[in-house]
Amino acid sequence: xxxxxxxxxxQQQMLDVIGVESIDQLLTQVPKELQLDRPLDLPAPMTExxxxxxxxxxxxxxxxxxxxxxxxxAYDHYIPSVIDELxxxxxxxxxxxxxxxxxxxxxxxxxxxxxSLICALTGFDVSNASLYEGxxxxxxxxxxxxxxxxxxxxVLISEGVHPEYRHVLETYVRNxxxxxxxxxxxxxxxxxxxxxxxxxxxxxxxxxxQPNFFGCVEDGEELCKIAKEHGALSVVSxxxxxxxVMKRPADYGADVxxxxxxxxxxxxxxxxxxxxxxxxxNDYVRKMPGRLISMTTDRNxxxxxxxxxxxxxxxxxxxxxxxxxxxxxxxxxLRATFYLSLMGPEGMREAAELCCQKAHYAADQxxxxxxxxxxxxxxxxxxFTLRVEGGAEKFLKRxxxxxxxxxxxxxxxxxxxxxxxxxxxxxVTESRTKEEIDALVAALA
Amino acid sequence: xxxxxxxxxxFELSFPGRRAAMLPDCDVxxxxxxxxxxxxxxxxxxxxxxxxxxxxxxxxxxxxSTMNMCVDTHFYPLxxxxxxxxxxxxxxxxxxxxxxxxxxxxxxxxSQGMLHLLYxxxxxxxxxxxxxxxxxxxxxGAQGELAALHLASAYFxxxxxxxTKVVFPxxxxxxxxxxxxxxxxxxxxxxxxxxxxVDPDDLLKHVDEQTAVFMITNPNTLGLFEKDIAKxxxxxxxxxGLVYIDGANMNAILGITRPGDFGGDMMHYNVHKTxxxxxxxxxxxxxxxxxxxxxxxxxxxxxxxxxxxxxADIYRLTTPxxxxxxxxxxxxxxxxxxRGYFYLRxxxxxxxxxxxxxxxxxxNYLKARLSDVLPVPRGEFCMHEFVASARQLKxxxxxxxxxxxxxxxxFGFHAPTVYFPLVVAEAMMIxxxxxxxxxxxxxxxEAIQTIVKEDASFLHEAPxxxxxxxxxxxxxxxxxxxxxxxxxxx
Numbered sequence: 001x002x003x004x005x006x007x008x009x010x011q012q013q014m015l016d017v018i019g020v021e022s023i024d025q026l027l028t029q030v031p032k033e034l035q036l037d038r039p040l041d042l043p044a045p046m047t048e049x050x051x052x053x054x055x056x057x058x059x060x061x062x063x064x065x066x067x068x069x070x071x072x073x074a075y076d077h078y079i080p081s082v083i084d085e086l087x088x089x090x091x092x093x094x095x096x097x098x099x100x101x102x103x104x105x106x107x108x109x110x111x112x113x114x115x116s117l118i119c120a121l122t123g124f125d126v127s128n129a130s131l132y133e134g135x136x137x138x139x140x141x142x143x144x145x146x147x148x149x150x151x152x153x154x155v156l157i158s159e160g161v162h163p164e165y166r167h168v169l170e171t172y173v174r175n176x177x178x179x180x181x182x183x184x185x186x187x188x189x190x191x192x193x194x195x196x197x198x199x200x201x202x203x204x205x206x207x208x209x210q211p212n213f214f215g216c217v218e219d220g221e222e223l224c225k226i227a228k229e230h231g232a233l234s235v236v237s238x239x240x241x242x243x244x245v246m247k248r249p250a251d252y253g254a255d256v257x258x259x260x261x262x263x264x265x266x267x268x269x270x271x272x273x274x275x276x277x278x279x280x281x282n283d284y285v286r287k288m289p290g291r292l293i294s295m296t297t298d299r300n301x302x303x304x305x306x307x308x309x310x311x312x313x314x315x316x317x318x319x320x321x322x323x324x325x326x327x328x329x330x331x332x333x334l335r336a337t338f339y340l341s342l343m344g345p346e347g348m349r350e351a352a353e354l355c356c357q358k359a360h361y362a363a364d365q366x367x368x369x370x371x372x373x374x375x376x377x378x379x380x381x382x383x384f385t386l387r388v389e390g391g392a393e394k395f396l397k398r399x400x401x402x403x404x405x406x407x408x409x410x411x412x413x414x415x416x417x418x419x420x421x422x423x424x425x426x427x428v429t430e431s432r433t434k435e436e437i438d439a440l441v442a443a444l445a
Numbered sequence: 446x447x448x449x450x451x452x453x454x455x456f457e458l459s460f461p462g463r464r465a466a467m468l469p470d471c472d473v474x475x476x477x478x479x480x481x482x483x484x485x486x487x488x489x490x491x492x493x494x495x496x497x498x499x500x501x502x503x504x505x506x507x508x509x510s511t512m513n514m515c516v517d518t519h520f521y522p523l524x525x526x527x528x529x530x531x532x533x534x535x536x537x538x539x540x541x542x543x544x545x546x547x548x549x550x551x552x553x554x555x556s557q558g559m560l561h562l563l564y565x566x567x568x569x570x571x572x573x574x575x576x577x578x579x580x581x582x583x584x585x586g587a588q589g590e591l592a593a594l595h596l597a598s599a600y601f602x603x604x605x606x607x608x609t610k611v612v613f614p615x616x617x618x619x620x621x622x623x624x625x626x627x628x629x630x631x632x633x634x635x636x637x638x639x640x641x642x643v644d645p646d647d648l649l650k651h652v653d654e655q656t657a658v659f660m661i662t663n664p665n666t667l668g669l670f671e672k673d674i675a676k677x678x679x680x681x682x683x684x685x686g687l688v689y690i691d692g693a694n695m696n697a698i699l700g701i702t703r704p705g706d707f708g709g710d711m712m713h714y715n716v717h718k719t720x721x722x723x724x725x726x727x728x729x730x731x732x733x734x735x736x737x738x739x740x741x742x743x744x745x746x747x748x749x750x751x752x753x754x755x756x757a758d759i760y761r762l763t764t765p766x767x768x769x770x771x772x773x774x775x776x777x778x779x780x781x782x783x784r785g786y787f788y789l790r791x792x793x794x795x796x797x798x799x800x801x802x803x804x805x806x807x808x809n810y811l812k813a814r815l816s817d818v819l820p821v822p823r824g825e826f827c828m829h830e831f832v833a834s835a836r837q838l839k840x841x842x843x844x845x846x847x848x849x850x851x852x853x854x855x856f857g858f859h860a861p862t863v864y865f866p867l868v869v870a871e872a873m874m875i876x877x878x879x880x881x882x883x884x885x886x887x888x889x890x891e892a893i894q895t896i897v898k899e900d901a902s903f904l905h906e907a908p909x910x911x912x913x914x915x916x917x918x919x920x921x922x923x924x925x926x927x928x929x930x931x932x933x934x935x
Contacts, residue, residue, distance in 0.1 A: 002792055004879055004880065005880070005881065006882060011806060014809075015806070017810060018809045018810055018826075026805050026806065026809050027701060027802070029828065030670050031675070034674070034702050035702050040572055040794040040798075041794070042789065042793055042794045042797070045791060045793030045796050046790050046793075051787060051790055052538065055544070055787070058561055058562050059559075062543040062547050062555060062556050062557070063551070063556075064542065064547050070548045070551070071550075073774060073775075074775065078468075080465075082465075086510075089510045090516070090531075091518065093531070093723045094723045095725075096724050096726065097726065100854065102851070102854055103513070105513070106509040107513050107726040111726075111727075115928055116455070116928050121494065123492075125927075125931050126927050126928060132584040133584065134774060136772070136773050165774055167771045168771050168774060171745070174595060174599075174770065175598050175630075176629045243492060245487060247486055247488050248492065268546055269539075269544070269545050269546075269780045270556070271775025272729075272776065272780065273584070273781060285925065285927070292925060293927070295929075295932060296917045296918070296920055296926070298914050298916045298917065299914050299915045309921075311922060314619035314623035315618075317619075318632075319625065321619070324590070324620050325585070325587060326585060327729065328727045328728045329725075329729050330728045331725030337506075338502065340494055341465070342465040342502050343465070344463070344466070344494050345493065345494045346496075347466040347467075348492060349491050350468045353471070354468060354471055357476065358473050360481050379486075381482065408550040412550075430468060430469075435472075
């Protein structure tokens with residue numbers, strides 16, 4: 001009877017009102033020959049206590065007690081207590097998509113504030129109320145660029161973009177005419193000469209990541225310029241924390257900015273749910289995918305919020321819709337809203353500075369170890385790529401034995417270029433201390 | 446008493462110099478930022494985020510939260526959305542140390558507990574579907590649809606066939622055609638028969654050797670079981686096509702019948718509907734797909750596989766041999782998948798069947814009690830939801846489905862889904878779910894009985910007691926105001 005209410009007496013009263021003898025009689029709509037003639041083969045039910053013990057045992061088999069220097073698109077940033085507390089409110093997490101504005105002003109205003117905060121962070125005029133995660137946000141941006149430019153032939157993407165994001169883009173276009181062309185990297189950043197060579201007047205957009213997958217800082221301004229000169233849109237996949245110190249996408253000329261928002265107060269939880277951010281110039285608002293919340297007034301002239309521009313969506317336009325997205329990542333967008341509200345301009349700047357300073361200290365110390373070098377001589381922000389003489393495997397095992405996780409290794413990504421296959425990523429967030437970094441270096445020296 | 450100061454727009458609460466989050470001092474030797482990062486990449490000033498104290502943030506968002514309806518406070522009879530109770534144990538369990546804080550690139554040997562759990566979930570979803578091969582990757586139901594359509598295309602191409610068409614009934618969820626178009630297919634729409642079901646004879650006229658997939662929701666969006674589904678499936682299979690089951694309405698048939706048994710070749714689940722991942726005011730969801738064995742090699746990866754080594758079970762992340770590729774980065778919406786796992790382990794086989802039986806009982810009870818004021822044009826009985834029509838009320842008294850929906854908010858009930866599916870005039874789609882009591886359903890019926898006797902002009906003005914009343918959606922669409930700072934500048 002887990003979570004059910006109606007007692008046998010009540011069930012009987014209900015059946016009497018319906019005018020049937022049994023629930024089975026209601027189920028005769030399902031032809032007998034299609035009905036399952038046995039119980040489902042599932043594990044036996046558990047009480048809350050038994051389940052907690054069972055889950056506890058499974059969770060204990062996961063090792064999360066090492067100090068985390070893992071990166072590659074998901075980071076161990078600090079999450080202020082307020083976020084869990086507010087996001088645990090049933091009024092937020094058990095609410096439905098805010099189609100009934102009168103019953104959803106709390107959510108609608110919070111999503112409007114999310115949009116406004118993302119605009120303040122990126123420098124753009126418009127943000128949607130979130131997409132699935134960083135990888136699909138890249139694909140949605142590419143489709144949006146095709147609608148804006150009416151060019152469906154080619155999408156350029158830098159090899160410096162997260163290999164899994166590139167893989168997602170290839171999946172999304174696999175049945176279409178669109179060709180995904182990869183711009184190679186040199187010394188860890190997008191090869192600008194190659195970018196100029198590969199772009200043409202059939203190209204819908206040029207996509208790059210800032211800082212890129214290897215941790216390196218790209219010449220964003222130049223890449224946006226190259227796109228613009230050929231009438232393509234520039235799409236940047238940015239690290240939200242980096243904007244505490246680095247130029248905003250709109251300020252260096254990008255047309256569309258997307259991001260993985262996990263850094264903004266979302267727990268790691270083995271890769272999801274995360275948060276896809278998408279912001280752009282006002283000109284493209286009607287070509288954007290996803291939900292948009294608009295400020296308006298009610299019949300009494302009171303300021304309020306509604307889901308706006310729904311006529312672009314799948315429930316109206318069906319096969320002509322701007323995208324097939326139906327759910328968004330509301331609860332994660334809410335967490336990002338709380339995070340940005342708590343951090344404010346100074347908190348974002350300090351977090352970014354701490355990441356940058358500590359990452360550089362860690363890189364300086366690690367590269368003092370014999371046989372350990374930076375793979376690229378290119379400026380980086382909070383993550384960098386190491387090359388370890390004789391391969392990374394032993395190195396990582398020693399780190400793990402001493403209580404530290406580094407990585408991921410670039411060799412686990414089939415899409416990463418062969419020249420960097422022996423690299424290993426190291427991410428350093430504001431959560432790491434000098435003591436931890438020194439202990440890591442001591443263990444590996 | 447409503448606190449109207451704290452609910453003012455967030456940016457207006459900002460006060461220069463105010464701080465919430467404080468970060469530790471830098472404990473490593475500091476260097477000039479301009480020596481670490483290229484000068485031209487550095488911001489000239491900080492982003493114009495609001496400046497707030499921690500108390501500002503807490504009070505603002507706590508007060509906003511009170512301006513919402515939600516399942517924890519209200520009955521949500523929303524057709525097609527399955528707004529059932531979200532068990533509290535799931536929230537704590539999903540944050541268990543070792544689950545909530547596991548990095549996606551933790552090595553497999555450090556994630557055996559998580560992989561074991563996800564493997565079990567794959568197995569359970571395969572059994573419930575009657576379709577044994579499962580990928581948990583898709584982030585939402587609509588992404589599950591897209592994955593399955595790419596999969597179908599890859600499957601046909603592997604056989605040297607280039608099929609271009611996807612067929613669906615006009616009552617289908619809008620994501621079906623949107624996903625088909627995004628996957629590069631031409632969409633063919635089928636009109637339903639008089640009884641609201643797909644007519645196999647009509648379907649025959651619309652499918653041929655160019656048809657890749659027929660997408661169908663069963664039970665359908667009218668809450669009726671497609672009784673000819675076996676025949677429909679064989680029509681598709683006869684022309685070499687595949688049958689896709691939109692799993693949005695799985696809540697009606699758990700343990701009663703299985704898509705794999707009634708002819709489906711592929712389906713998606715909406716974990717946030719059927720298996721109680723909370724809706725989160727729009728998401729996140731999770732949209733795993735289940736397919737027949739002969740399609741397993743094409744699934745999006747990674748999937749979890751199990752092997753036995755030295756007498757112990759070892760779990761790995763594996764990409765199927767002819768995989769269509771990744772649908773998103775990392776594994777999937779694991780936090781929501783965990784909630785689905787907890788739910789299935791709590792209920793077991795009999796519990797799941799009870800869920801569907803009670804969902805069907807509650808829906809038929811509501812339908813029977815409302816039938817004199819809100820008749821249901823099609824079907825003697827329904828499954829877990831039904832579509833009533835306010836057409837008679839509109840013709841006789843000028844009362845629309847929207848009027849009733851809005852007025853229900855005054856009675857403390859969320860509005861049903863209105864004007865969908867399009868095949869019913871003045872449609873009101875009602876899904877009580879199994880987690881509502883007879884008392885709640887009775888109170889809902891009484892509210893509707895009261896409303897339909899009210900004056901039409903009074904109803905046009907409804908809701909009367911909510912904090913805002915009928916927002917101007919037309920101007921919001923014509924001249925959208927999407928960003929506080931832009932509004933202020935204007």
